[in-house]
Every structure is written in C-alpha cells, then in structure tokens.
Amino acid sequence: MPPSLPRPALTGLEAALTNACRLTPTPPRQLVRSLSTTPSPLQQSFPPDSPKFITIPEPPQSSEVKHPPVKGHLPTPRNIFPTRGGNLKAKAAFIKAATPLSKAEQLGLPPKSEAEAAHRKAAAIRRKNLEEGIRGLRSRKKLHQDKILARSQYKAEFNNARANAPERADEALTRSTVKQSTAKQVQVKPDPYRFNNAVMARKKTERLAAQKSEARRDALAQLYVAAQTFIVTEKQLEERVEELFKEDTFNKMGNASSNMWELSGAPISVGARQAQISGMGAGLSDPTKAATQAAVRRKLVAEELSGGKLVIDAQ
Structure with missing residues (x-):
C-alpha cells in the first residue's frame, strides 16, 4: 500500500504560518529583450489586493476539473405516430409500401453481379431494420401511454376514495359534543316577514x-x-368691481360701518354650519336662523303662487 500524502492545512491562519505560504518572489531581470508586449507568467507580480498574493494550498477536492456547461437546446422530437393516421404505420401494408422491392426482385430474376447481390442484401437488411424500428417505437409509445393512463386512473381513484372516506375515529372521538336542542336554538331561521320588508x-x-x-x-x-x-363679459365684471370697491359702498347701505366685517359680522364657522344642517346645537335659538326659515317659507309660497322658481337674495 503506498504511503498516504500529508493533508495540507485548510485554515488561512495556519496556512499562513507554514512554509507553504510565501510571497511570490520577483524574478530576476532577463538580459534578452522580449519582442512581445504581453508579460509572461514569470514576469507577473501580484499586488497585495490580489487573492494570489499569498499562496494558500487547496484541498484535493477543490482541484477537480469542472467542465463548462454546454449551451444550447435539444431539438423537439418528432411525433412519429400522430393522432390521425399514426396507427397505420405499424401495419404491414405501410411497411411494404415504404420498402418496395426492385423490379428484378419482383420478377424473381437472380442478381447479375456480386455488387448487385450485395446491394440486394443491404436493402433487405434496411427493410428488416425499418420494420423492427417502427414496431419497437410503436410498442414503446403504447407502453408509455399505458403508464400515463394507469397513473391518472390511480390518482383519480385515490382522490375519490379520500373524498368519500368515512370520518376517522380520532376525529369522531375528539370532536366537541353539541346537543340537538342547542343546535336547533342557535340555528338562524329565515325571517317570516322578509318578503314584506323587501316590498317596503x-x-x-x-x-x-x-x-x-x-x-x-x-x-x-x-x-x-x-x-x-x-357675469359673463369683462364689461359686466368691471362694472361689478367698481360698484363693490367704492369708498362710500358701506355708507350707501344705511350703516356707518367701514368694512364688511363690521356690517355683516364674522363669517359662520364650520361647526355652526354643521349644527344648522343637522338641526342640533346652539344655533336653534339664533334669530338669524328663524329669519332664514321665514324667508324660505315665503319663497315656497311665492313659487306655488307664481308657478316658477325664485332665488333668495343673499343680502
């Protein structure tokens, strides 16, 4: 039995402390000038950031040769026996029509030379191989289809058996017990007035x-x-602006106020507006709300009498 080789160290620190780890020495200068500009392996010096700066021995398993992947794809296999007319290829009539005999063989004439005899022998071998190949491929396809059908039937029967199987004993024994009276009380009964409620x-x-x-x-x-x-024209807009932004605008309104805030007061808040809309809050006793309601009533009466729609003046 040959002696076993010493196994190199696998850790980086232990390998660095051994004699196997060494810096790649710089080769001496060559006196002969090279005509190539590409540096040779002996002239290369690895920098400190290179993984080859320190030589670390590798275990034997990592030195195995890994072949590169072969790119490409296999061609799609031909369907020798298609769905329509594929069964006819396995019959003797198709094989006989695909491998016809020569006229001399059909007439029963002997071969004229040794070359013709060799050709007839090779043709007979080809006819035999074609027949055996077609019948073999047909049997292989039938066997493959039978396996697929058997597997499909087994899965269908297995799923049906599992779906229709009775309840297991552990599930029946560990299931919580519900009394018949309790089951009748908790069930939801249909509303007898559901159709009347739907109509309403x-x-x-x-x-x-x-x-x-x-x-x-x-x-x-x-x-x-x-x-x-x-306001639909620029002239109307200009007249309205001149009317509203005069110096004596508020004096003409019959009040000594100098601005709109003193004339109409602060604008209504969001909370007060929501209280008015919902009919809740302190706005019920507001006199302005009563006046607004009276104006709305007068507007409705006027609309009924005139037969048209009116707009309440914002002023």
Whole structure:
C-alpha cells in the first residue's frame, strides 16, 4: 500500500504560518529583450489586493476539473405516430409500401453481379431494420401511454376514495359534543316577514329616488333663474368691481360701518354650519336662523303662487 500524502492545512491562519505560504518572489531581470508586449507568467507580480498574493494550498477536492456547461437546446422530437393516421404505420401494408422491392426482385430474376447481390442484401437488411424500428417505437409509445393512463386512473381513484372516506375515529372521538336542542336554538331561521320588508324597502328606495330627482330639478330651475345675474363679459365684471370697491359702498347701505366685517359680522364657522344642517346645537335659538326659515317659507309660497322658481337674495 503506498504511503498516504500529508493533508495540507485548510485554515488561512495556519496556512499562513507554514512554509507553504510565501510571497511570490520577483524574478530576476532577463538580459534578452522580449519582442512581445504581453508579460509572461514569470514576469507577473501580484499586488497585495490580489487573492494570489499569498499562496494558500487547496484541498484535493477543490482541484477537480469542472467542465463548462454546454449551451444550447435539444431539438423537439418528432411525433412519429400522430393522432390521425399514426396507427397505420405499424401495419404491414405501410411497411411494404415504404420498402418496395426492385423490379428484378419482383420478377424473381437472380442478381447479375456480386455488387448487385450485395446491394440486394443491404436493402433487405434496411427493410428488416425499418420494420423492427417502427414496431419497437410503436410498442414503446403504447407502453408509455399505458403508464400515463394507469397513473391518472390511480390518482383519480385515490382522490375519490379520500373524498368519500368515512370520518376517522380520532376525529369522531375528539370532536366537541353539541346537543340537538342547542343546535336547533342557535340555528338562524329565515325571517317570516322578509318578503314584506323587501316590498317596503323597494317603496322607500323609489320614494328617495323621486325626492332626489325633484331636488335636482329644483336646483336646475334655480340655477336657470340665477343665471340672469351671472357675469359673463369683462364689461359686466368691471362694472361689478367698481360698484363693490367704492369708498362710500358701506355708507350707501344705511350703516356707518367701514368694512364688511363690521356690517355683516364674522363669517359662520364650520361647526355652526354643521349644527344648522343637522338641526342640533346652539344655533336653534339664533334669530338669524328663524329669519332664514321665514324667508324660505315665503319663497315656497311665492313659487306655488307664481308657478316658477325664485332665488333668495343673499343680502
């Protein structure tokens, strides 16, 4: 038995302390000038940041030759026996038509020379190989299809058996017990008035839709009436600006106020507006709200009498 070789150290620190680790010495200068500009391996000196600066021995397993991957792809195999007419290839008529005999062989004439006899022998071998190959491929395909069908049937039967299997004993014994009376009490019974409730809900929805449609028509009519005073030209805009931004604007309103804040007061807050809309809060006793409600009532009466829509003056 040959002596075993000493195993080199695997750790970097232990390998660095051995004699195997050494700096790559700088080779001496060559007296002969090289004609090539590419440095030879003996002339290369590795910098300290190179992994080859310190020679570390490798274990025998890492020195195995790893072949590069072969790029490319295998061609798609031909379907020798297609779905339509593929079974006819395995029959004797197809093989006989694919490998016909020569006219001399059909007439039963002997070969005229040794070369012709050799050709006839090679042709017979080719006919035999073609027949055996077709029949072998057909049997292999049938065996493969039978395996796939058997596997599919086994999976279907297995899944059906698992789906229709009775309850296991451990599940039946560990399942919580529910009394029959409790099961009847906790079950949700259908509402006996569900159809009447559906009819009432439908009527309520139709009534709300009619109210929304009527409010939409009223808003459109008010917009049409208010559009008479809309500013649509630059001349109207200039006249309105001159009317509002005069020095004696507030004096003409019958008040000694000097600005809009003193005339109308501070604008309403968001909280007060929400209280007015919802009908809750301290705004119920506000006199301005009562006046607004009275103006709205007068507007509704005037609309009923005139048969048209009116717009409440913001002033």
